[in-house]
Amino acid sequence: MVLETTGLVDFQVxxxxxxxxxxxxxxxxxxxxxxxxxxxxGPGMSHxxxxxxxxxxxxxxxxxxxxxxxxxxxxxHVRDAPDExxxxxxxMDELDNxxxxxxxxxxxxxxxxxxxxxxxxxxxxxRAPKGLxxxxxxxxxxxVELYExxxxxxxxxxxxxxxxxxxxxxxxxxxxAQEYQDGMQGFYKKHVCNMDPWPAELVESFASLDANxxxxxxxxxxxxxxxxxxxxxxxxxxxxHQIPYPTLLISSPRDSVQxxxxxxxxxxxxxxxxxxxxxSSHLAQFEEPDRYFEVLMEFLEAT
Numbered sequence: 524m525v526l527e528t529t530g531l532v533d534f535q536v537x538x539x540x541x542x543x544x545x546x547x548x549x550x551x552x553x554x555x556x557x558x559x560x561x562x563x564x565g566p567g568m569s570h571x572x573x574x575x576x577x578x579x580x581x582x583x584x585x586x587x588x589x590x591x592x593x594x595x596x597x598x599x600h601v602r603d604a605p606d607e608x609x610x611x612x613x614x615m616d617e618l619d620n621x622x623x624x625x626x627x628x629x630x631x632x633x634x635x636x637x638x639x640x641x642x643x644x645x646x647x648x649x650r651a652p653k654g655l656x657x658x659x660x661x662x663x664x665x666x667v668e669l670y671e672x673x674x675x676x677x678x679x680x681x682x683x684x685x686x687x688x689x690x691x692x693x694x695x696x697x698x699x700a701q702e703y704q705d706g707m708q709g710f711y712k713k714h715v716c717n718m719d720p721w722p723a724e725l726v727e728s729f730a731s732l733d734a735n736x737x738x739x740x741x742x743x744x745x746x747x748x749x750x751x752x753x754x755x756x757x758x759x760x761x762x763x764h765q766i767p768y769p770t771l772l773i774s775s776p777r778d779s780v781q782x783x784x785x786x787x788x789x790x791x792x793x794x795x796x797x798x799x800x801x802x803s804s805h806l807a808q809f810e811e812p813d814r815y816f817e818v819l820m821e822f823l824e825a826t
Contacts, residue, residue, distance in 0.1 A: 526550045529547075534620050536608075536613065542593075543599075546570065557823075560634070564636050564640075569591050569595055569727070574724050579819065579823070582820070596731050602735070633646075633657070636663070636808075640662065641759075643659075644660055644665065648763055655768055660772050664784035688702060689707070698749070703746075724809075764792070766792045769795075771796050772797040773799075773815070775800045
């Protein structure tokens with residue numbers, strides 16, 4: 524039976540103390556395998572949709588650390604902070620704090636999915652942590668501008684009237700309208716997760732985001748294809764060359780993150796392997812699990 528541990532760690536920001544909730548699958552103390560820390564997307568989702576990565580522990584003995592970034596899930600919810608509170612630096616500081624609390628800051632691997640990959644790449648390039656050994660970037664853009672260009676191209680494949688409706692609501696700032704929400708789901712079911720019905724863990728993460736959309740709306744916007752928040756101009760293309768770690772890049776042709784937004788990772792990181800998964804969209808851990816976990820374990824077990 525695989526050991527499972529949960530806990531809360533205090534995280535201080537500007538004189539206030541928040542709490543980060545975490546779950547560890549496996550034994551960080553006695554395992555011979557290096558732990559893998561999983562960064563969820565959003566920003567503002569929860570760890571639940573990342574739970575299929577428990578497979579790495581049950582099949583390969585790799586301890587896996589899941590956690591909810593503050594602002595959602597089981598970590599502290601912060602509804603009264605100014606918009607400028609929510610920054611990549613905040614979440615990099617939170618990651619550093621968690622690593623130190625768990626005592627794994629000197630030896631760990633990092634996997635970031637979607638926003639988690641943006642965060643993980645930013646962290647690796649800017650802070651160059653000495654304990655980081657391998658980096659996995661899954662379904663993540665290196666630039667939000669390049670990402671939006673890709674989603675615009677994908678939207679062109681939908682009926683013209685649908686796209687006009689979506690853009691009208693965005694212009695009029697009425698994206699809470701039901702028809703906008705319904706149209707948004709049509710995009711998500713094709714380019715975020717093409718399974719019907721959606722897996723329970725994914726539904727739970729979206730329910731968590733819907734219950735408190737503060738982080739997502741402040742940092743990104745009202746939908747996956749309309750960035751209006753503080754990350755709209757976010758890009759780490761100019762610092763990607765500073766990432767020294769062996770890196771695995773995962774994408775899909777039908778992903779909401781299109782090739783133009785993925786290419787900078789491949790072009791600028793010296794030690795990188797790029798795998799395109801052909802039978803999934805944005806969430807291969809659900810849509811194409813056998814191939815996805817084969818690729819992950821091959822990379823993590825390489826000498």
